[in-house]
Amino acid sequence: MTVNALKRQPLYAQVKQLLQQRIGAGEWQTHDALPSEWELADELGASQGTVRKALSELVDAGLLYRQQGRGTYVAPVPGDWGDDARLVTPGLFTEQPDELAREFLGLSRLNASEDVAEALQLRRLAPLLRIRQLWRRHGSPVALDDVLLPAEVFEGMDARWLRGSAGLYGTLQQRFGVRMKIVSEQFRAEMLPREEASLLGVTGMVADVPALCLLRLSADMDGRPLEWRQRYCLTHQLAYTVKHG
Incomplete structure (x- = not known):
């Protein structure tokens, strides 16, 4: 500005x-x-x-x-799962969720597709940063994130920051002064693509079970959309649960 x-x-x-x-x-x-x-x-x-x-x-x-x-x-920096989302045993609404361990998989660059560019209010093929991270519960993979950020806004992003942090949102606030808030989320059942299935360790009969696919759009405090996130969650044994109130 x-x-x-x-x-x-x-x-x-x-x-x-x-x-x-x-x-x-x-x-x-x-x-x-x-x-x-x-x-x-x-x-x-x-x-x-x-x-x-x-x-x-x-x-x-x-x-x-x-x-x-x-x-x-x-206020505390929101976690990458938001303040209210968690994975628990289906039907056990009061169960205390197990802490998920985050594993940083990589930082790369790509160009925005038409739908991502529209969501982030960017020109088509605008440069993006792609951050991939895996979430484990008791050592087993349970979720996989692909996060897309406008490269021009977060120029200088270093993989070392992401590898050593507790989460992406904390890194964005600490390194760039950007506080993220979730604007909208969409959920649907989807068969895992081959690469994502491999990273999540999905084989055998489980490979035929759809995963929960979450699409998230997040913005900064001024309402400027800055994050497009796709998350695959394995929910054949766990329930993606949102706590209200």
Whole structure:
């Protein structure tokens, strides 16, 4: 964004963007308290009301949270499964999900297909980064992700960052100051393609059982679509469960 474009924004929007960038750069970590509204107002040369409006929008977006009488804090980075999705035994709604181990498989480049370009609001054949990662439960593969990101937005992405991180969303926030939020998800049953079946270790009779295919579109806090994700989940023994409330 140019300086002139920034100046055309309302002051509260400029404060919001600055705080967003500082959080993304790691100035304040998860559950750290931000300075008070008065301190931020004095530091940024803005009124307390302007700072309060900026903070309120960041709270509404999920980047911050408030504790009554105590202050405003940095919210945890959402995991790659979102805050509410999990794999559990079918029918056992109260079962505590087993933690899934993430295995980074690779980072490559490709060009956007027509449907992906449309979803990400890019030109057709725009350059994309492709991130592939495998999820294991008790050592056995249970899900496979293919994530597509606009290459121009995330130029300089390093495979070492992804290999050493707990998840993609944490890397995007830490390295690029981008906080992701899930916009929409679609689910359908689908037979696994050969390569995906091999990575998931699907053989024998299980190979004839459809997998759950999830398509996800995620955006940054300003609503700009930045992630297209396809996830295959093996659900012949597990249920993809979304917890509400």
